[in-house]
Amino acid sequence: MPLTLADTLPTDTDEREYLWTxxxxxxxxxxxxxxxxxxxxxxxxxxxxxxxxxxxxxxxxKLGEHLDFNQYVTIVDRMNYVSPVANxxxxxxxxxxxxxxxxxxxxKYLRTILAELMRLHDHLLNVGTAAxxxxxxxxxxxxxxxxxxxxxxxxxxxxxxxxxxxxxxxGVLFDVNNAWVExxxxxxxxxxPTIDEIDKLLxxxxxxxxxxxxxxxxxxxxxxxxxxxxxIARASGVVRDLRKDEPYLAYGDxxxxxxxxxxxxxxxxxxLRMREMAESLKIIEQALENIPGGPVNVDPGTDLVLPxxxxxxxxxxxxxxxxxxxxxxxxxDVPCEELYxxxxxxxxxxxxxxxxxxxxxAYRARTRPPSFIHFAMLPHxxxxxxxxxxxxxxxxxxxxAAELDR
Amino acid sequence: MLELKSLHDRFGxxxxxxxxxxxxxxxxxxxxxxxxxxxxxxxxxxxxxxxMTAADYLEYPGATDRFGVMYVLLNxxxxxxxxxxxxxxxxxxELPSVYPLWHSADWMxxxxxxxxxxxxxxxxxxxxxxxxxxxxxYPLRKDYPLKGRGERHNFPVITRAES
Numbered sequence: 001m002p003l004t005l006a007d008t009l010p011t012d013t014d015e016r017e018y019l020w021t022x023x024x025x026x027x028x029x030x031x032x033x034x035x036x037x038x039x040x041x042x043x044x045x046x047x048x049x050x051x052x053x054x055x056x057x058x059x060x061x062k063l064g065e066h067l068d069f070n071q072y073v074t075i076v077d078r079m080n081y082v083s084p085v086a087n088x089x090x091x092x093x094x095x096x097x098x099x100x101x102x103x104x105x106x107x108k109y110l111r112t113i114l115a116e117l118m119r120l121h122d123h124l125l126n127v128g129t130a131a132x133x134x135x136x137x138x139x140x141x142x143x144x145x146x147x148x149x150x151x152x153x154x155x156x157x158x159x160x161x162x163x164x165x166x167x168x169x170x171g172v173l174f175d176v177n178n179a180w181v182e183x184x185x186x187x188x189x190x191x192x193p194t195i196d197e198i199d200k201l202l203x204x205x206x207x208x209x210x211x212x213x214x215x216x217x218x219x220x221x222x223x224x225x226x227x228x229x230x231x232i233a234r235a236s237g238v239v240r241d242l243r244k245d246e247p248y249l250a251y252g253d254x255x256x257x258x259x260x261x262x263x264x265x266x267x268x269x270x271x272l273r274m275r276e277m278a279e280s281l282k283i284i285e286q287a288l289e290n291i292p293g294g295p296v297n298v299d300p301g302t303d304l305v306l307p308x309x310x311x312x313x314x315x316x317x318x319x320x321x322x323x324x325x326x327x328x329x330x331x332x333d334v335p336c337e338e339l340y341x342x343x344x345x346x347x348x349x350x351x352x353x354x355x356x357x358x359x360x361x362a363y364r365a366r367t368r369p370p371s372f373i374h375f376a377m378l379p380h381x382x383x384x385x386x387x388x389x390x391x392x393x394x395x396x397x398x399x400x401a402a403e404l405d406r
Numbered sequence: 407m408l409e410l411k412s413l414h415d416r417f418g419x420x421x422x423x424x425x426x427x428x429x430x431x432x433x434x435x436x437x438x439x440x441x442x443x444x445x446x447x448x449x450x451x452x453x454x455x456x457x458m459t460a461a462d463y464l465e466y467p468g469a470t471d472r473f474g475v476m477y478v479l480l481n482x483x484x485x486x487x488x489x490x491x492x493x494x495x496x497x498x499x500e501l502p503s504v505y506p507l508w509h510s511a512d513w514m515x516x517x518x519x520x521x522x523x524x525x526x527x528x529x530x531x532x533x534x535x536x537x538x539x540x541x542x543x544y545p546l547r548k549d550y551p552l553k554g555r556g557e558r559h560n561f562p563v564i565t566r567a568e569s
Binding site: 059098222229357 | 508517552
């Protein structure tokens, strides 16, 4: 059939008709977990992005109202499963602040070591996957090898590799011994070469730099306005780290630097995480060499922690104390108050807003999840960049969907 | 450090202050909350809305109001924190959106709406965020049971034949 000219040329009824829509996720390898973006594209340029979340919503905050302060720790460490113990520390930090408990020096140092191990745990995965999404597989494997060693350390202390549920109100589940200290010491020695290896693979890698430098730029004003915290805010020039600004645990005694950058792009966030790992190692080393002796839990007489098992089995006082903690109408002495308390988790400010009604369980246990706040910024960060930059930005802001949706 | 007196002079004497541990709270009537927050944002340097949440005080001992909405503010220059709290009662569950002041309020207000049914006037895109859009209840209210009201069993399932 011969081609004939149409009488009238088709006109664009809507000037945005040439844009097309792409559904990204919820099951796309580069989203890592179940999150979904509906992208509006002009060619390969992203005009707009609408995130849809809630695929992993499991009602953690509702459960928090039905489980007591010690039971809820098992739920809390399933939020950010890349750094589980950091969540537990944040949760019990808030609970202990509510109850007015002063931890023993040994527990403070122990928790500091664990919190920093978790920072390494998180950053190793994040740096690895950020590179993995851009096509560099090896850094991820180097990172995972060291993560395996951290799993071993956590397992040695708590009996669980992953979801340790290690902290308790007023202390931790088990004390650690010298063999554990040796294990951590060995890990600190082995860790710097891994950081160097990743550094050699990525920092001056032409492809990696091209894919991350100048991508996903977040300036300082926007970072503050959008509520960014942690590495993302610090990479944008917000000089803020709760470990320095509001020292908790043993951070006040230790010497470390807050790493900041002014780049605000994916590359700055990558570099910042690499430097933070070096600082974390410094903190662990100092805390490990200065870990005080003495009990790890607060005095059992305060009815906060369970007494030692030999005391429970062999003395009536120990048995009574054990019951005092566990009986439903006894337990903690909780004030009728509410408070917000936050710690610097690897991903940013992880806070808990607890409303207590005098009961042994929280009346309202709200989590301030850093992933949730950071994912809300994504449309702002991605606008104007190419579709392929999306994975670089997603990788650099470290979204953990279980924490995002809770 | 923010002086409560300056707020009293500007917004009247029905603002009360309390503190617990290191938390400092100012309780503001709901019709004034936007103006107080705007003042704090504009004049007092509270440039970050760290956290915004709500609680249902239905079963809380001695509570007189049903809902409380809390804004945790932070001054990133001085490091000062402040919690602004307001109370709401059924059926008028509406507050002005603080999205124009802090963009971080976007999703946090959506979550409060999703979980408690409090609406925010002026929010650009107030939809459910965590729960499915067909959901009708507000799950974090205290009169909503932990196991739900059978939504899980009655949820429409599309079979392969229908799809």
